[in-house]
Amino acid sequence: MNALSLKKGISRKSAYDLRSLYGDEIESHTLAVIVDNEAGVLARVIGLFSGRGYNIESLTVAEVDHEGHRSRITVVTIGTPAVIEQIKAQLGRLVPVHDVHDLTVEGPSVERELALIKVNGVGEKRVEAMRTADVFRATVVDSTLESFVFEITGAPEKIDAFVDLMRPLGVSEVARTGVAAITRGT
């Protein structure tokens, strides 16, 4: 991520969006897209990204309003400010899309991801894995004599750090949900 010289939207600190629309710096933005949960809606959103050459770093989707059949798609994307604006405008004009929130600009927001991590090991490595999990407040959701499955929730960076620490201790599989995000406050 650093190689792309990522810069988050400045408005986390400022009341004004001071980004130059025509800067060429690559930024990462988290978008929450509220859509009608109808057939093919996810394909429409993903097709827009692939068809127009935009990037998807992470994507999560689930119905959040069962009565109104609304789903929330949280997508983390990268691009120059102009590209991010285009992405939002393009998403906004899809017929089943109700709202596009740029949480990076509208922020501050909370971003969380859940991961399940399988660690195989015995002896000292097994003890160390437990100790590390404790530090990260990961919980054990499955256990055999030679393996654990840890469940961890947190910001993506925290999960990255946990997986990195666990790797020498015998990580065999990682499953991640992708980011879910919501603005802070009312």
Added chain:
Amino acid sequence: MKTQMTGAQIVVQALKDQGVDTVFGYPGGAVLPIYDEIFQQNDIRHILVRHEQGATHAAEGYARSTGKPGVVLVTSGPGATNAVTGMTDALMDSIPMIVLTGQVPTFMIGNDAFQEADTVGITRPCTKHNWLVKETDALADTIHKAFHVAISGRPGPVLVDIPKDVQFANGTYVKPQKAAIGHYNPRVKGDIDKITELVELIEKAKRPIIYSGGGVINSGKAASMLLRDLAKSSNFPVTSTLMGLGAYPANGDNWLGMLGMHGTYEANMAMHDCDLMICIGARFDDRITGRVDAFSPKSKKAHIDIDPSSINKVIHVDIPIIGDVGHVMEDLLKIWKSRGRKIEKEAISKWWKKIEEWRAVDCLRFEQKGKTIRPQYALERLEALTKDHDRYITTEVGQHQMWAAQYLGFNDPHRFMTSGGLGTMGYGLPSSIGVQLAHRDSLVINIAGEASFQMNMQEMGTAIQYRLPVKQFILNNERLGMVRQWQELLHGERYSHSWSEALPDFVKLADAFGAKGILCKDPGDLDDAIMEMINYDGPVIFDCLVEKHENCFPMIPSGKAHNEMLLGEASTQNTIDATGAVMV
């Protein structure tokens, strides 16, 4: 009225209630129940085309010449895939179109059934929206919603995929007024603060230009009238994209001609040197801008568009106004007039003097000499002999299309139907059929090249069947002229596959279809031949043999700026550098 009916009956009833009078289509296994219903009624006229692509372009011609949505009915699988080009074309040019496709029965979907294709999957990127209807009860709502989506906001094509069992089953019909059309409702009114900002710039502008596009035509006749009012009362010069021709009249005092790659010298120079550019319903397409970083460097730019994604997509603008161009221009004029309709009169008359200097270059000048017809001359004569008719023009794609835009004058909107964004060869003939169906007594001419014409020439059969006197005016240079021109400029005159060999005898071809064929190769015979074409009461294929190596000028070579136009047959070698060469 009973509200329980079969799915097929619902389809026909919904079309009737939407005011549809004409459907372009082709039957097949998966739409037979709908065709059975069409057979048993007289309100909707079904036009049997010869190929589904023809149906879509005919619907586009119908839509673009009337302002009403075009309706297409085709079968599953190949019927739907053949309609893809026309839908993409309509999407690029913002043409409202409703495509109804048959589908294999719901219980067979996904089984690779006979004539099954994932129609909604295939057409998702080439429609504004599409639906697969799995229950007959949802059919009426969906069709009404489809019409709503197709015509609201920035218009475009939509598709409703209807499995055969849904057509047979009974369901409830609802009328358009009672249908659940959902939340889709793009705003039409522009932000008053932004409009006021633009008014302030209009009052101060010294070198203004209005750059209008197809959005003005799509907005409706009122928008064209408002554009004329704006131009007249401000005395601002007006140029237009290919799609916008006719919104401002070609015989109007402020008209500069079309802009862009093959636009006029005066239009492009004025775009380059202006200090205020008012873009109304156009989208800064690459044919318009040329080199983006050298595009109109000295101007403040305002952009009025109903589609937020058009704003700042290519060119950064200072005043974006999101809304319907008609509504926005109405507010704009109201505010500007209430403030005393001020303009920088002196500066603007100076600006017009500058424009007259550019105009004096006379960039479309040509000389007709010798025994071969020059294509410009053919169109100049066609213009002279047809301009007083109630005339509609369609075109195919290529050099002839650009010459038509340069040498024919359009004084009203909805009179010029051409494939702008997608550049679809084969568009013109079926489109002329759609236009003629909507305007039975008008003179409808398709300006064609011999190569484009062959792409959908099967539709001559449709013209004959429905007694549509469409005139096919083929500028026959036995070349893919625009390809050949680019090969000359870019590829060392290596004319790879850009000539038309084994051409049919177009007069005999006309004969074979039951149309009239006219061959003309002598400039001296041209007027008589054109009159013969106009006066013949029936379809005509006019084979006009023209100069084979004519190039289309003026031209902004790809990768160059507006003020780097090529005029005429100057040295054109090496005018496009490596960066320009990769562009199309």
